Amino acid sequence: DQQVKQNSPSLSVQEGRISILNCDYTNSMFDYFLWYKKYPAEGPTFLISISSIKDKNEDGRFTVFLNKSAKHLSLHIVPSQPGDSAVYFCAASAYNNNDMRFGAGTRLTVKP
Amino acid sequence: DAGVTQSPTHLIKTRGQQVTLRCSPKSGHDTVSWYQQALGQGPQFIFQYYEEEERQRGNFPDRFSGHQFPNYSSELNVNALWLGDSALYLCASSPGTDNPYGYTFGSGTRLTVV
Numbered sequence: 001d002q003q004v005k006q007n008s009p010s011l012s013v014q015e016g017r018i019s020i021l022n023c024d025y026t027n028s029m030f031d032y033f034l035w036y037k038k039y040p041a042e043g044p045t046f047l048i049s050i051s052s053i054k055d056k057n058e059d060g061r062f063t064v065f066l067n068k069s070a071k072h073l074s075l076h077i078v079p080s081q082p083g084d085s086a087v088y089f090c091a092a093s094a095y096n097n098n099d100m101r102f103g104a105g106t107r108l109t110v111k112p
Numbered sequence: 113d114a115g116v117t118q119s120p121t122h123l124i125k126t127r128g129q130q131v132t133l134r135c136s137p138k139s140g141h142d143t144v145s146w147y148q149q150a151l152g153q154g155p156q157f158i159f160q161y162y163e164e165e166e167r168q169r170g171n172f173p174d175r176f177s178g179h180q181f182p183n184y185s186s187e188l189n190v191n192a193l194w195l196g197d198s199a200l201y202l203c204a205s206s207p208g209t210d211n212p213y214g215y216t217f218g219s220g221t222r223l224t225v226v
Contacts, residue, residue, distance in 0.1 A: 043202055043217030089154050096210060098168045102154030
């Protein structure tokens with residue numbers, strides 16, 4: 001039962017351009033949505049989050065958008081840098097539920 | 113300040129054997145969660161420990177068990193290993209149980225079952 005889906009296994013963009021990573025979910029009980037970034041041989045690191053009461057959250061070059069009616073969220077990275085090359089996981093959880101669900105990840109490659 | 117430490121980093125076991133993986137949480141964190149990440153998939157929640165008790169469990173069989181010690185470190189035990197148990201096992205720590213934003217992950221233990 002895959003409740004969080006990242007349908008693009010990979011994405012390649014040019015340095016300086018925008019990277020858009022997408023995520024869809026099926027469980028309407030999800031309240032918190034998070035993006036994690038993972039480099040090879042390292043654990044995932046928390047990047048940015050959004051709660052269900054918001055539709056946008058911005059942190060520097062990273063912005064997450066949430067469309068609750070479409071059960072869709074996206075991560076925008078502007079401008080993209082080569083150091084952003086990593087696997088990005090979308091995750092979601094419901095209030096008072098620690099069973100955080102992850103998508104399968106999208107591998108982002110930013111070319112110089 | 114050390115983050116989350118997991119040991120060993122790599123492990124090879126034979127089907128039917130038992131394995132123990134270890135995790136030391138980040139300083140100041142008292143809650144430990146374990147995740148299994150199979151190849152090409154995202155991490156899947158196994159269980160969470162707080163105050164030395166299992167607080168919540170994901171959809172994993174009883175072959176998966178755990179323990180948390182008074183110093184907040186934790187162990188994940190898997191009995192009767194299957195080939196399908198081959199995965200990266202991630203430990204995440206946090207300050208409290210209801211704090212998904214505060215998860216700090218370790219680098220994981222790569223388990224291969226042959």
